[in-house]
Amino acid sequence: MVNINTVHRGEEQSSKLSRRRFSVSKNGTVLLESTEIVETYSKKLYSFHELPEWQKDNELIIQGYVRETNSWFKCFHSLSYFHNESINIYTHLIPGLVYFIMLLFYTDLLVVPSFPSTTIMDYIVIDFYLLGAFICLVGSSCFHCLKQHSEDQSNFWSKIDYVGIICLISCSLISLLYYGYFDHFIYFKVFTLITLILATICTVCVLDERFNAKNFRPIRAGFFVVFATSAVIPICTGLIKFDYVEVINRIQLRFVGWETFFYVVGALLYGYRIPEIFAPGRFDLVGSSHQIFHVMVVIGSLFHLKAVIGSYEFMHKSLNVIETAIQ
Structure with a gap:
Protein backbone atom coordinates (compact mmCIF):
# COMPACT_ATOMS: atom_id res chain seq x y z
CA MET A 1 0.00 0.00 0.00
CA PHE A 73 3.13 13.81 -23.29
CA LYS A 74 3.69 17.23 -21.72
CA CYS A 75 5.63 18.37 -24.77
CA PHE A 76 2.77 17.46 -27.10
CA HIS A 77 0.24 18.82 -24.60
CA SER A 78 1.92 22.22 -24.96
CA LEU A 79 0.40 22.34 -28.46
CA SER A 80 -2.98 22.92 -26.79
CA TYR A 81 -2.12 26.19 -25.02
CA PHE A 82 -0.36 29.41 -25.97
CA HIS A 83 3.27 30.03 -25.00
CA ASN A 84 6.30 31.75 -26.48
CA GLU A 85 7.03 28.86 -28.86
CA SER A 86 3.46 28.45 -30.16
CA ILE A 87 3.89 30.79 -33.13
CA ASN A 88 7.24 29.20 -33.97
CA ILE A 89 5.61 25.77 -33.97
CA TYR A 90 2.52 26.51 -36.02
CA THR A 91 4.05 28.93 -38.55
CA HIS A 92 6.15 25.99 -39.76
CA LEU A 93 3.95 23.01 -38.92
CA ILE A 94 0.95 24.12 -40.98
CA PRO A 95 2.92 25.18 -44.11
CA GLY A 96 5.04 22.03 -43.78
CA LEU A 97 1.97 19.81 -43.88
CA VAL A 98 0.60 21.83 -46.81
CA TYR A 99 3.85 21.22 -48.70
CA PHE A 100 3.52 17.50 -47.98
CA ILE A 101 0.00 17.46 -49.42
CA MET A 102 1.30 19.38 -52.44
CA LEU A 103 4.09 16.82 -52.75
CA LEU A 104 1.44 14.10 -53.10
CA PHE A 105 -0.95 15.88 -55.44
CA TYR A 106 0.45 19.18 -56.73
CA THR A 107 2.68 18.31 -59.66
CA ASP A 108 0.62 15.73 -61.50
CA LEU A 109 -2.96 16.43 -60.42
CA LEU A 110 -3.50 20.11 -59.66
CA VAL A 111 -1.56 23.15 -60.81
CA VAL A 112 1.51 22.24 -62.85
CA PRO A 113 0.63 22.39 -66.57
CA SER A 114 1.66 19.52 -68.81
CA PHE A 115 3.58 20.03 -72.05
CA PRO A 116 4.35 17.50 -74.82
CA SER A 117 7.99 17.62 -73.65
CA THR A 118 7.16 17.10 -69.96
CA THR A 119 8.90 14.05 -68.47
CA ILE A 120 8.98 12.22 -65.17
CA MET A 121 12.13 14.21 -64.29
CA ASP A 122 10.07 17.39 -64.15
CA TYR A 123 7.79 15.89 -61.52
CA ILE A 124 10.79 14.56 -59.62
CA VAL A 125 12.55 17.96 -59.61
CA ILE A 126 9.48 19.88 -58.45
CA ASP A 127 8.66 17.24 -55.82
CA PHE A 128 12.32 17.32 -54.77
CA TYR A 129 11.92 20.96 -53.78
CA LEU A 130 8.60 20.31 -52.03
CA LEU A 131 10.25 17.48 -50.08
CA GLY A 132 13.06 19.79 -48.95
CA ALA A 133 10.56 22.43 -47.82
CA PHE A 134 8.53 19.80 -45.96
CA ILE A 135 11.58 18.39 -44.14
CA CYS A 136 12.79 21.86 -43.16
CA LEU A 137 9.49 23.20 -41.86
CA VAL A 138 8.33 20.08 -40.03
CA GLY A 139 11.80 19.52 -38.55
CA SER A 140 11.76 23.09 -37.25
CA SER A 141 8.28 22.64 -35.81
CA CYS A 142 9.33 19.44 -34.02
CA PHE A 143 12.34 21.20 -32.52
CA HIS A 144 10.26 24.04 -31.08
CA CYS A 145 7.71 21.61 -29.69
CA LEU A 146 10.06 18.98 -28.25
CA LYS A 147 13.12 20.97 -27.15
CA GLN A 148 11.67 21.55 -23.67
CA HIS A 149 11.73 17.79 -22.97
CA SER A 150 15.32 17.74 -21.75
CA GLU A 151 18.77 19.03 -22.62
CA ASP A 152 19.67 15.92 -24.63
CA GLN A 153 16.46 16.07 -26.65
CA SER A 154 16.87 19.81 -27.19
CA ASN A 155 20.35 19.25 -28.65
CA PHE A 156 19.09 16.39 -30.81
CA TRP A 157 16.12 18.27 -32.29
CA SER A 158 18.25 21.38 -32.73
CA LYS A 159 20.47 19.40 -35.07
CA ILE A 160 17.41 18.10 -36.92
CA ASP A 161 16.32 21.72 -37.33
CA TYR A 162 19.68 22.74 -38.81
CA VAL A 163 19.84 19.73 -41.12
CA GLY A 164 16.33 20.63 -42.31
CA ILE A 165 17.53 24.12 -43.26
CA ILE A 166 20.40 22.56 -45.21
CA CYS A 167 17.91 20.29 -47.01
CA LEU A 168 15.75 23.26 -47.99
CA ILE A 169 18.70 25.27 -49.33
CA SER A 170 20.09 22.27 -51.23
CA CYS A 171 16.74 21.30 -52.77
CA SER A 172 16.08 24.94 -53.69
CA LEU A 173 19.41 25.37 -55.47
CA ILE A 174 19.33 22.04 -57.31
CA SER A 175 15.75 22.52 -58.54
CA LEU A 176 16.61 25.85 -60.16
CA LEU A 177 19.95 24.59 -61.50
CA TYR A 178 18.07 21.86 -63.36
CA TYR A 179 15.87 24.35 -65.20
CA GLY A 180 18.47 27.09 -65.45
CA TYR A 181 20.87 24.81 -67.33
CA PHE A 182 18.40 22.42 -68.96
CA ASP A 183 20.28 22.60 -72.27
CA HIS A 184 23.79 22.67 -70.72
CA PHE A 185 23.72 19.63 -68.48
CA ILE A 186 27.41 19.67 -67.65
CA TYR A 187 26.91 23.00 -65.84
CA PHE A 188 24.03 21.50 -63.91
CA LYS A 189 26.25 18.59 -62.81
CA VAL A 190 29.15 20.83 -61.76
CA PHE A 191 27.05 23.28 -59.75
CA THR A 192 25.03 20.46 -58.18
CA LEU A 193 28.29 18.86 -57.06
CA ILE A 194 29.41 22.17 -55.53
CA THR A 195 26.06 22.49 -53.73
CA LEU A 196 26.31 18.97 -52.31
CA ILE A 197 29.88 19.62 -51.11
CA LEU A 198 28.80 22.82 -49.34
CA ALA A 199 25.79 21.01 -47.87
CA THR A 200 28.05 18.28 -46.52
CA ILE A 201 30.40 20.82 -44.94
CA CYS A 202 27.46 22.61 -43.35
CA THR A 203 26.05 19.35 -42.02
CA VAL A 204 29.35 18.38 -40.41
CA CYS A 205 29.54 21.80 -38.75
CA VAL A 206 25.97 21.83 -37.41
CA LEU A 207 26.40 18.36 -35.91
CA ASP A 208 29.28 19.75 -33.82
CA GLU A 209 28.06 20.44 -30.27
CA ARG A 210 29.74 23.85 -30.19
CA PHE A 211 27.47 25.06 -32.99
CA ASN A 212 24.50 25.03 -30.56
CA ALA A 213 26.06 27.52 -28.14
CA LYS A 214 23.98 30.69 -27.78
CA ASN A 215 26.99 32.93 -28.43
CA PHE A 216 27.13 31.31 -31.90
CA ARG A 217 23.78 32.90 -32.86
CA PRO A 218 25.19 35.44 -35.39
CA ILE A 219 27.59 32.81 -36.73
CA ARG A 220 24.73 30.34 -37.22
CA ALA A 221 22.70 32.92 -39.11
CA GLY A 222 25.70 33.95 -41.21
CA PHE A 223 26.57 30.35 -41.96
CA PHE A 224 23.25 29.66 -43.64
CA VAL A 225 23.21 33.02 -45.39
CA VAL A 226 26.57 32.23 -47.01
CA PHE A 227 25.37 28.79 -48.11
CA ALA A 228 22.15 30.20 -49.55
CA THR A 229 23.91 33.04 -51.36
CA SER A 230 26.27 30.55 -53.03
CA ALA A 231 23.56 30.62 -55.71
CA VAL A 232 25.25 33.82 -56.89
CA ILE A 233 27.96 31.68 -58.58
CA PRO A 234 25.69 29.85 -61.07
CA ILE A 235 23.68 33.05 -61.60
CA CYS A 236 26.81 35.01 -62.53
CA THR A 237 27.89 32.16 -64.79
CA GLY A 238 24.50 32.32 -66.47
CA LEU A 239 24.85 36.06 -67.01
CA ILE A 240 28.13 35.43 -68.81
CA LYS A 241 26.82 32.54 -70.90
CA PHE A 242 23.35 33.92 -71.67
CA ASP A 243 21.98 37.42 -71.89
CA TYR A 244 20.38 39.13 -68.91
CA VAL A 245 16.80 38.71 -70.11
CA GLU A 246 17.22 34.99 -70.66
CA VAL A 247 18.68 34.51 -67.18
CA ILE A 248 15.65 36.29 -65.73
CA ASN A 249 13.38 33.89 -67.59
CA ARG A 250 15.37 30.71 -67.03
CA ILE A 251 15.40 30.94 -63.22
CA GLN A 252 12.64 33.54 -62.75
CA LEU A 253 15.17 35.89 -61.22
CA ARG A 254 12.62 38.38 -59.90
CA PHE A 255 11.09 35.69 -57.66
CA VAL A 256 14.53 34.42 -56.63
CA GLY A 257 15.40 37.99 -55.68
CA TRP A 258 12.36 38.27 -53.41
CA GLU A 259 13.12 34.86 -51.95
CA THR A 260 16.67 35.94 -51.14
CA PHE A 261 15.43 39.19 -49.60
CA PHE A 262 13.09 37.42 -47.16
CA TYR A 263 15.65 34.77 -46.22
CA VAL A 264 18.50 37.22 -45.63
CA VAL A 265 16.46 39.85 -43.77
CA GLY A 266 14.85 37.15 -41.63
CA ALA A 267 18.22 35.63 -40.78
CA LEU A 268 19.69 39.03 -39.87
CA LEU A 269 16.72 39.87 -37.63
CA TYR A 270 17.13 36.50 -35.92
CA GLY A 271 20.90 36.82 -35.58
CA TYR A 272 20.75 40.28 -34.02
CA ARG A 273 17.53 39.62 -32.04
CA ILE A 274 15.51 42.45 -33.53
CA PRO A 275 13.05 43.76 -32.28
CA GLU A 276 13.27 42.35 -28.72
CA ILE A 277 16.72 43.85 -28.24
CA PHE A 278 15.04 47.30 -28.21
CA ALA A 279 12.25 46.32 -25.81
CA PRO A 280 13.02 43.22 -23.72
CA GLY A 281 9.86 41.48 -22.55
CA ARG A 282 7.54 43.24 -24.98
CA PHE A 283 7.72 40.54 -27.65
CA ASP A 284 7.71 37.50 -25.40
CA LEU A 285 4.66 35.82 -26.94
CA VAL A 286 4.19 37.60 -30.27
CA GLY A 287 6.57 39.44 -32.58
CA SER A 288 10.00 38.14 -31.53
CA SER A 289 12.88 37.87 -34.00
CA HIS A 290 12.63 34.09 -34.22
CA GLN A 291 8.93 34.25 -35.03
CA ILE A 292 9.52 36.87 -37.72
CA PHE A 293 12.28 34.71 -39.14
CA HIS A 294 9.88 31.75 -39.35
CA VAL A 295 7.29 33.76 -41.24
CA MET A 296 9.92 35.10 -43.65
CA VAL A 297 11.23 31.59 -44.33
CA VAL A 298 7.73 30.49 -45.34
CA ILE A 299 7.25 33.53 -47.59
CA GLY A 300 10.67 32.95 -49.15
CA SER A 301 9.85 29.29 -49.79
CA LEU A 302 6.64 30.30 -51.60
CA PHE A 303 8.59 32.67 -53.85
CA HIS A 304 10.98 29.83 -54.66
CA LEU A 305 8.09 27.52 -55.56
CA LYS A 306 6.79 30.23 -57.88
CA ALA A 307 10.26 30.48 -59.43
CA VAL A 308 10.53 26.71 -59.96
CA ILE A 309 7.12 26.50 -61.65
CA GLY A 310 7.93 29.54 -63.80
CA SER A 311 11.28 28.02 -64.82
CA TYR A 312 9.57 24.74 -65.66
CA GLU A 313 7.08 26.52 -67.92
CA PHE A 314 9.81 28.59 -69.62
CA MET A 315 11.92 25.49 -70.29
CA HIS A 316 9.12 23.55 -71.96
CA LYS A 317 7.81 26.51 -73.93
CA SER A 318 11.36 26.99 -75.25
CA LEU A 319 11.67 23.31 -76.12
CA ASN A 320 8.32 23.34 -77.89
CA VAL A 321 9.34 26.41 -79.90
CA ILE A 322 12.58 24.69 -80.95
CA GLU A 323 10.73 21.52 -81.89
CA THR A 324 8.17 23.47 -83.94
CA ALA A 325 10.93 25.39 -85.76
CA ILE A 326 12.70 22.11 -86.65
CA GLN A 327 9.50 20.68 -88.08
Whole structure:
Protein backbone atom coordinates (compact mmCIF):
# COMPACT_ATOMS: atom_id res chain seq x y z
CA MET A 1 0.00 0.00 0.00
CA VAL A 2 1.30 3.46 -0.93
CA ASN A 3 0.23 6.70 0.70
CA ILE A 4 1.20 10.00 -0.95
CA ASN A 5 0.96 13.27 0.94
CA THR A 6 1.59 16.68 -0.64
CA VAL A 7 3.03 19.56 1.35
CA HIS A 8 3.23 23.01 -0.33
CA ARG A 9 6.40 24.97 0.39
CA GLY A 10 8.48 27.78 -0.97
CA GLU A 11 7.78 29.67 -4.20
CA GLU A 12 4.54 29.66 -6.17
CA GLN A 13 5.93 27.66 -9.04
CA SER A 14 7.07 24.63 -7.04
CA SER A 15 5.74 22.10 -4.57
CA LYS A 16 7.22 19.32 -2.49
CA LEU A 17 5.83 15.84 -2.85
CA SER A 18 6.45 13.59 0.11
CA ARG A 19 6.15 10.03 -1.16
CA ARG A 20 5.87 7.59 1.72
CA ARG A 21 5.91 3.88 0.98
CA PHE A 22 4.31 1.52 3.47
CA SER A 23 4.13 -2.26 3.68
CA VAL A 24 2.10 -4.66 5.79
CA SER A 25 3.90 -7.36 7.80
CA LYS A 26 2.60 -10.91 8.28
CA ASN A 27 1.14 -10.04 11.67
CA GLY A 28 -0.77 -7.09 10.21
CA THR A 29 1.56 -4.32 11.41
CA VAL A 30 1.94 -1.36 8.98
CA LEU A 31 5.61 -0.51 8.43
CA LEU A 32 7.09 2.67 6.89
CA GLU A 33 9.68 1.59 4.32
CA SER A 34 10.90 4.91 2.91
CA THR A 35 10.15 8.59 2.41
CA GLU A 36 11.12 10.33 -0.83
CA ILE A 37 10.93 14.09 -1.30
CA VAL A 38 10.41 15.15 -4.93
CA GLU A 39 10.13 18.75 -6.15
CA THR A 40 7.57 19.23 -8.94
CA TYR A 41 6.38 22.18 -11.01
CA SER A 42 2.71 22.85 -11.53
CA LYS A 43 2.60 26.07 -13.56
CA LYS A 44 2.30 25.87 -17.32
CA LEU A 45 4.47 28.91 -18.09
CA TYR A 46 7.64 30.24 -16.49
CA SER A 47 9.93 33.23 -16.71
CA PHE A 48 13.49 33.21 -18.02
CA HIS A 49 15.09 33.20 -14.55
CA GLU A 50 13.05 30.12 -13.53
CA LEU A 51 14.51 27.98 -16.32
CA PRO A 52 17.37 25.51 -15.93
CA GLU A 53 20.60 26.87 -17.35
CA TRP A 54 20.49 24.77 -20.53
CA GLN A 55 17.10 26.27 -21.51
CA LYS A 56 18.32 29.86 -21.25
CA ASP A 57 18.91 30.96 -24.83
CA ASN A 58 17.51 34.48 -25.26
CA GLU A 59 17.38 36.60 -22.11
CA LEU A 60 15.42 39.26 -24.00
CA ILE A 61 12.41 36.92 -24.06
CA ILE A 62 11.41 37.11 -20.42
CA GLN A 63 8.08 35.31 -19.98
CA GLY A 64 5.99 32.52 -21.48
CA TYR A 65 8.37 29.55 -21.34
CA VAL A 66 7.46 25.88 -21.07
CA ARG A 67 9.87 24.59 -18.47
CA GLU A 68 11.81 21.32 -18.85
CA THR A 69 9.17 18.57 -18.85
CA ASN A 70 11.05 15.25 -19.14
CA SER A 71 7.78 14.03 -20.63
CA TRP A 72 6.78 13.49 -24.27
CA PHE A 73 3.13 13.81 -23.29
CA LYS A 74 3.69 17.23 -21.72
CA CYS A 75 5.63 18.37 -24.77
CA PHE A 76 2.77 17.46 -27.10
CA HIS A 77 0.24 18.82 -24.60
CA SER A 78 1.92 22.22 -24.96
CA LEU A 79 0.40 22.34 -28.46
CA SER A 80 -2.98 22.92 -26.79
CA TYR A 81 -2.12 26.19 -25.02
CA PHE A 82 -0.36 29.41 -25.97
CA HIS A 83 3.27 30.03 -25.00
CA ASN A 84 6.30 31.75 -26.48
CA GLU A 85 7.03 28.86 -28.86
CA SER A 86 3.46 28.45 -30.16
CA ILE A 87 3.89 30.79 -33.13
CA ASN A 88 7.24 29.20 -33.97
CA ILE A 89 5.61 25.77 -33.97
CA TYR A 90 2.52 26.51 -36.02
CA THR A 91 4.05 28.93 -38.55
CA HIS A 92 6.15 25.99 -39.76
CA LEU A 93 3.95 23.01 -38.92
CA ILE A 94 0.95 24.12 -40.98
CA PRO A 95 2.92 25.18 -44.11
CA GLY A 96 5.04 22.03 -43.78
CA LEU A 97 1.97 19.81 -43.88
CA VAL A 98 0.60 21.83 -46.81
CA TYR A 99 3.85 21.22 -48.70
CA PHE A 100 3.52 17.50 -47.98
CA ILE A 101 0.00 17.46 -49.42
CA MET A 102 1.30 19.38 -52.44
CA LEU A 103 4.09 16.82 -52.75
CA LEU A 104 1.44 14.10 -53.10
CA PHE A 105 -0.95 15.88 -55.44
CA TYR A 106 0.45 19.18 -56.73
CA THR A 107 2.68 18.31 -59.66
CA ASP A 108 0.62 15.73 -61.50
CA LEU A 109 -2.96 16.43 -60.42
CA LEU A 110 -3.50 20.11 -59.66
CA VAL A 111 -1.56 23.15 -60.81
CA VAL A 112 1.51 22.24 -62.85
CA PRO A 113 0.63 22.39 -66.57
CA SER A 114 1.66 19.52 -68.81
CA PHE A 115 3.58 20.03 -72.05
CA PRO A 116 4.35 17.50 -74.82
CA SER A 117 7.99 17.62 -73.65
CA THR A 118 7.16 17.10 -69.96
CA THR A 119 8.90 14.05 -68.47
CA ILE A 120 8.98 12.22 -65.17
CA MET A 121 12.13 14.21 -64.29
CA ASP A 122 10.07 17.39 -64.15
CA TYR A 123 7.79 15.89 -61.52
CA ILE A 124 10.79 14.56 -59.62
CA VAL A 125 12.55 17.96 -59.61
CA ILE A 126 9.48 19.88 -58.45
CA ASP A 127 8.66 17.24 -55.82
CA PHE A 128 12.32 17.32 -54.77
CA TYR A 129 11.92 20.96 -53.78
CA LEU A 130 8.60 20.31 -52.03
CA LEU A 131 10.25 17.48 -50.08
CA GLY A 132 13.06 19.79 -48.95
CA ALA A 133 10.56 22.43 -47.82
CA PHE A 134 8.53 19.80 -45.96
CA ILE A 135 11.58 18.39 -44.14
CA CYS A 136 12.79 21.86 -43.16
CA LEU A 137 9.49 23.20 -41.86
CA VAL A 138 8.33 20.08 -40.03
CA GLY A 139 11.80 19.52 -38.55
CA SER A 140 11.76 23.09 -37.25
CA SER A 141 8.28 22.64 -35.81
CA CYS A 142 9.33 19.44 -34.02
CA PHE A 143 12.34 21.20 -32.52
CA HIS A 144 10.26 24.04 -31.08
CA CYS A 145 7.71 21.61 -29.69
CA LEU A 146 10.06 18.98 -28.25
CA LYS A 147 13.12 20.97 -27.15
CA GLN A 148 11.67 21.55 -23.67
CA HIS A 149 11.73 17.79 -22.97
CA SER A 150 15.32 17.74 -21.75
CA GLU A 151 18.77 19.03 -22.62
CA ASP A 152 19.67 15.92 -24.63
CA GLN A 153 16.46 16.07 -26.65
CA SER A 154 16.87 19.81 -27.19
CA ASN A 155 20.35 19.25 -28.65
CA PHE A 156 19.09 16.39 -30.81
CA TRP A 157 16.12 18.27 -32.29
CA SER A 158 18.25 21.38 -32.73
CA LYS A 159 20.47 19.40 -35.07
CA ILE A 160 17.41 18.10 -36.92
CA ASP A 161 16.32 21.72 -37.33
CA TYR A 162 19.68 22.74 -38.81
CA VAL A 163 19.84 19.73 -41.12
CA GLY A 164 16.33 20.63 -42.31
CA ILE A 165 17.53 24.12 -43.26
CA ILE A 166 20.40 22.56 -45.21
CA CYS A 167 17.91 20.29 -47.01
CA LEU A 168 15.75 23.26 -47.99
CA ILE A 169 18.70 25.27 -49.33
CA SER A 170 20.09 22.27 -51.23
CA CYS A 171 16.74 21.30 -52.77
CA SER A 172 16.08 24.94 -53.69
CA LEU A 173 19.41 25.37 -55.47
CA ILE A 174 19.33 22.04 -57.31
CA SER A 175 15.75 22.52 -58.54
CA LEU A 176 16.61 25.85 -60.16
CA LEU A 177 19.95 24.59 -61.50
CA TYR A 178 18.07 21.86 -63.36
CA TYR A 179 15.87 24.35 -65.20
CA GLY A 180 18.47 27.09 -65.45
CA TYR A 181 20.87 24.81 -67.33
CA PHE A 182 18.40 22.42 -68.96
CA ASP A 183 20.28 22.60 -72.27
CA HIS A 184 23.79 22.67 -70.72
CA PHE A 185 23.72 19.63 -68.48
CA ILE A 186 27.41 19.67 -67.65
CA TYR A 187 26.91 23.00 -65.84
CA PHE A 188 24.03 21.50 -63.91
CA LYS A 189 26.25 18.59 -62.81
CA VAL A 190 29.15 20.83 -61.76
CA PHE A 191 27.05 23.28 -59.75
CA THR A 192 25.03 20.46 -58.18
CA LEU A 193 28.29 18.86 -57.06
CA ILE A 194 29.41 22.17 -55.53
CA THR A 195 26.06 22.49 -53.73
CA LEU A 196 26.31 18.97 -52.31
CA ILE A 197 29.88 19.62 -51.11
CA LEU A 198 28.80 22.82 -49.34
CA ALA A 199 25.79 21.01 -47.87
CA THR A 200 28.05 18.28 -46.52
CA ILE A 201 30.40 20.82 -44.94
CA CYS A 202 27.46 22.61 -43.35
CA THR A 203 26.05 19.35 -42.02
CA VAL A 204 29.35 18.38 -40.41
CA CYS A 205 29.54 21.80 -38.75
CA VAL A 206 25.97 21.83 -37.41
CA LEU A 207 26.40 18.36 -35.91
CA ASP A 208 29.28 19.75 -33.82
CA GLU A 209 28.06 20.44 -30.27
CA ARG A 210 29.74 23.85 -30.19
CA PHE A 211 27.47 25.06 -32.99
CA ASN A 212 24.50 25.03 -30.56
CA ALA A 213 26.06 27.52 -28.14
CA LYS A 214 23.98 30.69 -27.78
CA ASN A 215 26.99 32.93 -28.43
CA PHE A 216 27.13 31.31 -31.90
CA ARG A 217 23.78 32.90 -32.86
CA PRO A 218 25.19 35.44 -35.39
CA ILE A 219 27.59 32.81 -36.73
CA ARG A 220 24.73 30.34 -37.22
CA ALA A 221 22.70 32.92 -39.11
CA GLY A 222 25.70 33.95 -41.21
CA PHE A 223 26.57 30.35 -41.96
CA PHE A 224 23.25 29.66 -43.64
CA VAL A 225 23.21 33.02 -45.39
CA VAL A 226 26.57 32.23 -47.01
CA PHE A 227 25.37 28.79 -48.11
CA ALA A 228 22.15 30.20 -49.55
CA THR A 229 23.91 33.04 -51.36
CA SER A 230 26.27 30.55 -53.03
CA ALA A 231 23.56 30.62 -55.71
CA VAL A 232 25.25 33.82 -56.89
CA ILE A 233 27.96 31.68 -58.58
CA PRO A 234 25.69 29.85 -61.07
CA ILE A 235 23.68 33.05 -61.60
CA CYS A 236 26.81 35.01 -62.53
CA THR A 237 27.89 32.16 -64.79
CA GLY A 238 24.50 32.32 -66.47
CA LEU A 239 24.85 36.06 -67.01
CA ILE A 240 28.13 35.43 -68.81
CA LYS A 241 26.82 32.54 -70.90
CA PHE A 242 23.35 33.92 -71.67
CA ASP A 243 21.98 37.42 -71.89
CA TYR A 244 20.38 39.13 -68.91
CA VAL A 245 16.80 38.71 -70.11
CA GLU A 246 17.22 34.99 -70.66
CA VAL A 247 18.68 34.51 -67.18
CA ILE A 248 15.65 36.29 -65.73
CA ASN A 249 13.38 33.89 -67.59
CA ARG A 250 15.37 30.71 -67.03
CA ILE A 251 15.40 30.94 -63.22
CA GLN A 252 12.64 33.54 -62.75
CA LEU A 253 15.17 35.89 -61.22
CA ARG A 254 12.62 38.38 -59.90
CA PHE A 255 11.09 35.69 -57.66
CA VAL A 256 14.53 34.42 -56.63
CA GLY A 257 15.40 37.99 -55.68
CA TRP A 258 12.36 38.27 -53.41
CA GLU A 259 13.12 34.86 -51.95
CA THR A 260 16.67 35.94 -51.14
CA PHE A 261 15.43 39.19 -49.60
CA PHE A 262 13.09 37.42 -47.16
CA TYR A 263 15.65 34.77 -46.22
CA VAL A 264 18.50 37.22 -45.63
CA VAL A 265 16.46 39.85 -43.77
CA GLY A 266 14.85 37.15 -41.63
CA ALA A 267 18.22 35.63 -40.78
CA LEU A 268 19.69 39.03 -39.87
CA LEU A 269 16.72 39.87 -37.63
CA TYR A 270 17.13 36.50 -35.92
CA GLY A 271 20.90 36.82 -35.58
CA TYR A 272 20.75 40.28 -34.02
CA ARG A 273 17.53 39.62 -32.04
CA ILE A 274 15.51 42.45 -33.53
CA PRO A 275 13.05 43.76 -32.28
CA GLU A 276 13.27 42.35 -28.72
CA ILE A 277 16.72 43.85 -28.24
CA PHE A 278 15.04 47.30 -28.21
CA ALA A 279 12.25 46.32 -25.81
CA PRO A 280 13.02 43.22 -23.72
CA GLY A 281 9.86 41.48 -22.55
CA ARG A 282 7.54 43.24 -24.98
CA PHE A 283 7.72 40.54 -27.65
CA ASP A 284 7.71 37.50 -25.40
CA LEU A 285 4.66 35.82 -26.94
CA VAL A 286 4.19 37.60 -30.27
CA GLY A 287 6.57 39.44 -32.58
CA SER A 288 10.00 38.14 -31.53
CA SER A 289 12.88 37.87 -34.00
CA HIS A 290 12.63 34.09 -34.22
CA GLN A 291 8.93 34.25 -35.03
CA ILE A 292 9.52 36.87 -37.72
CA PHE A 293 12.28 34.71 -39.14
CA HIS A 294 9.88 31.75 -39.35
CA VAL A 295 7.29 33.76 -41.24
CA MET A 296 9.92 35.10 -43.65
CA VAL A 297 11.23 31.59 -44.33
CA VAL A 298 7.73 30.49 -45.34
CA ILE A 299 7.25 33.53 -47.59
CA GLY A 300 10.67 32.95 -49.15
CA SER A 301 9.85 29.29 -49.79
CA LEU A 302 6.64 30.30 -51.60
CA PHE A 303 8.59 32.67 -53.85
CA HIS A 304 10.98 29.83 -54.66
CA LEU A 305 8.09 27.52 -55.56
CA LYS A 306 6.79 30.23 -57.88
CA ALA A 307 10.26 30.48 -59.43
CA VAL A 308 10.53 26.71 -59.96
CA ILE A 309 7.12 26.50 -61.65
CA GLY A 310 7.93 29.54 -63.80
CA SER A 311 11.28 28.02 -64.82
CA TYR A 312 9.57 24.74 -65.66
CA GLU A 313 7.08 26.52 -67.92
CA PHE A 314 9.81 28.59 -69.62
CA MET A 315 11.92 25.49 -70.29
CA HIS A 316 9.12 23.55 -71.96
CA LYS A 317 7.81 26.51 -73.93
CA SER A 318 11.36 26.99 -75.25
CA LEU A 319 11.67 23.31 -76.12
CA ASN A 320 8.32 23.34 -77.89
CA VAL A 321 9.34 26.41 -79.90
CA ILE A 322 12.58 24.69 -80.95
CA GLU A 323 10.73 21.52 -81.89
CA THR A 324 8.17 23.47 -83.94
CA ALA A 325 10.93 25.39 -85.76
CA ILE A 326 12.70 22.11 -86.65
CA GLN A 327 9.50 20.68 -88.08
